Amino acid sequence: MLQELYQEIILDHYAHPRNRGRLEGAEVVVEGVNPSCGDEISLFARVRDGVVEEVRFEGKGCSISQASASMMTEAVRGKTLAAVRELVDRFRRMMHGEPPDEEALGELVALQGVRRFPVRVKCATLAWVALERGLSEYECGRTAQVVASTEDEL
């Protein structure tokens, strides 16, 4: 059961997070918080001509929240805003129990094991909630730093 939650790829992203750090001059800066555990994540994204060029993150959290953030930064890089929104939606539906679209989600499918541990679902969605909130603020023309909470529901 534990192996189902802590898949190899998740432990790998936790031990070696990709795209960790700040991104100077990012158009999108979001503080994501999970009030149920106090975990916090800072997310930075650079957007050019409707394409998410780069996403980085900082923060402390459990293996699930860190691995999910790390995998997300790889999955969204180079995608258009519309494609990112579609991916966020697919991820959301997987975390809410729908069978995942394995082709579109790729290695993110590893996170579906989290569904069997309901209190951990918010760990997995933290970075995604933050990204979605940040991008919609960006699209409304607001680039100031915003706060997103897992309580606001992905």
Added chain:
Amino acid sequence: MALPRDVRSDFPLLGRSLDGKPLVYLDSAATSQKPRVVLEALRRYYEEYNANVHRGLYRIAEQATLAYEEARAKVARFLGARPEEVVFTRGTTESVNLVAYAYGDAFVQEGDEILLTEMEHHSNLVPWQRLAERRGARLRFLRVRSDGTLDLDPLDRLLSERTRLVAITHQSNVLGTINPVRYVADRAHAVGAVVLVDGAQSVPHMPVRVADLGCDFLAFSGHKMCGPTGIGVLWGRAEVLDRMPPFHGGGEMIERVELERSTYKASPHRFEAGTPNIADAIALGVAVDYLEGVGMEAVREHEKSLVRYLLAQLREVDGVRVYGPQDPEVRGGAVAFTVEGVHPHDVAQVLDGEGVCVRAGHHCAQPLHRALGVAATTRASVYLYNTPEDVDALVRGLERVRRFFGRDG
């Protein structure tokens, strides 16, 4: 150990197994398990004399009223207090809020100060933040030293004639630290402040007499002391309760009601508007009987020796760091720790796989964790029904955590 008999078999839930592994319950600081007598009291009330209190003329209503008021008398005796000083609430949080609204709104003025500590549970912090906002009062804080004890050096500097109220936890739900509330209360009274003690983590675990605490209010919860959820206590010194206006308005708390105004009953009924939580109050009385039967001195001694063993065993696990005082004489049974390189959630998740129930997170004490320099900790907490074998299971689980996350490899 120090207990007069084996109490473990009194708690049905502790006999459970999960996936073939016996359940090891180490989260009593969050909520305690319930002995069979408490569960039976609940069933008996609902099956034999369920009726509203303080109104019915029929016999089962009288029986319910008697049992409810008898529970209040038991709690009073347990604390060395008078029944009219014992107000039933939903729990510690409601008790603190009752004081913040009823006492705070009546007696705290703009520019007044409220002294708190950095180690408070959110329930003894947020109600005061809200009171300070409503009244234009200012919050001051005693800080936590690196050994997990309160820094009392600035106490007399922080107290002044502006200090209206001091709210302090008796025992930290994270560090286990037992605070010298008597000393703080005496200093606070010297400047005319009233003192509220959060007893959520102390009343269930050690003998607590209100006269020894020297405070004006004591708040605690039933569900952490072998009672059901949804019932708690606010003890208030009679002279203070007498001059305190009501909290909620409604039935049960009035003397005479006219269209434009009403007069109110004396304490405790003035503070118990509406139909109270009859069943759970009665069951809390039974929980008090149960604890007194075991003996609170014995409970405290049992936990002390368990904590001594737990701290010694945790010291043997590489990468484990324990927060809070190391001397069991000055601390209770809540032990927070971190495992190097592994987030507390992951620690708790792997332990759960071994049947070991601990809590991970900020334990409703975010400012304290900030002061400790960590976002979260894992917390194991013991009670009268825990054994050295439970500690051994925890330590075995922690070794698994380290293997799983590859720190030994």
